[in-house]
Amino acid sequence: MSVRHSGIGMTSQRTRLRMIERLRAQGIADEVVLTIMGAVPRHIFVEEALASRAYEDVALPINYGQTISNPWVVARMSELLRANASLTKVLEIGTGCGYQTAILAQIAKKVYSIERIGPLLTRTRIRLQELQIRNIHLKHADGMLGLAEAGPFDGIIITAVTAHVPTPLLEQLEVGGRMVLPKGTQKQNLCVIERTAQGYVETVLEEVNFVPLLAGVVKK
Ligand code: SAH
Numbered sequence: 001m002s003v004r005h006s007g008i009g010m011t012s013q014r015t016r017l018r019m020i021e022r023l024r025a026q027g028i029a030d031e032v033v034l035t036i037m038g039a040v041p042r043h044i045f046v047e048e049a050l051a052s053r054a055y056e057d058v059a060l061p062i063n064y065g066q067t068i069s070n071p072w073v074v075a076r077m078s079e080l081l082r083a084n085a086s087l088t089k090v091l092e093i094g095t096g097c098g099y100q101t102a103i104l105a106q107i108a109k110k111v112y113s114i115e116r117i118g119p120l121l122t123r124t125r126i127r128l129q130e131l132q133i134r135n136i137h138l139k140h141a142d143g144m145l146g147l148a149e150a151g152p153f154d155g156i157i158i159t160a161v162t163a164h165v166p167t168p169l170l171e172q173l174e175v176g177g178r179m180v181l182p183k184g185t186q187k188q189n190l191c192v193i194e195r196t197a198q199g200y201v202e203t204v205l206e207e208v209n210f211v212p213l214l215a216g217v218v219k220k
Helices: 003-007 009-025 031-039 048-053 071-082 099-107 118-130 167-171
Strands: 087-093 108-115 136-140 153-158 173-184 188-196 199-208
Touching (some): 009 031, 031 099, 071 087, 071 153, 071 173, 071 199, 087 099, 099 118, 099 136, 108 118, 118 136
Parallel strands (some): 108 136
Antiparallel strands (some): 188 199
């Protein structure tokens, strides 16, 4: 274990348990998600200078103008995606610092995650390797195109906001599968889109605040 991992030591374990209590009080009911979030060291995913704030109920900067979603958002999206059942194959758009990816790796057999900012993904790749998470496949690409060669997926999660869901992502959702994303323009809401044999069924939920889903890739 590196100095960084052990540095905050027991404090972070206690702080993490306080975060779990807070999430429960905020209405997160899926005990599987709460248990996983109680075990994943969130402070590893932010810059060292911000590590002491990692368990607060805030989004924090992760460089390149992006943010790590606040704990409630991660918990809520995870419980909506899971819907009380484990998943087989999940696609995540917007890897960012990889915190949500690390949670997904424990609720799905296999996770594919796409990030458009190359240097951000490079750092995240190292971090997730250090945590020895092996059932994830990271890709530097424009997530709006999805990942047809690995689909269809029983779960798709988008961690950046869009006004319209890109068609390839709708197509790559399995019948019976579920997509969770923030959707909107001025006002954003979490949405669940379920694909049924008859078509897509959308449910609009809590108001949220995400950075935008953007086309194309950033190389350096
Ligand atoms: N789950 C991440 C969220 C990061 S913010 C975390 O908690 O760290 C949203 C991320 O989506 C950013 O890293 C941004 O670069 C990425 N993103 C935006 N548009 C994208 C696209 N079209 N394809 C892939 N990633 C995208």
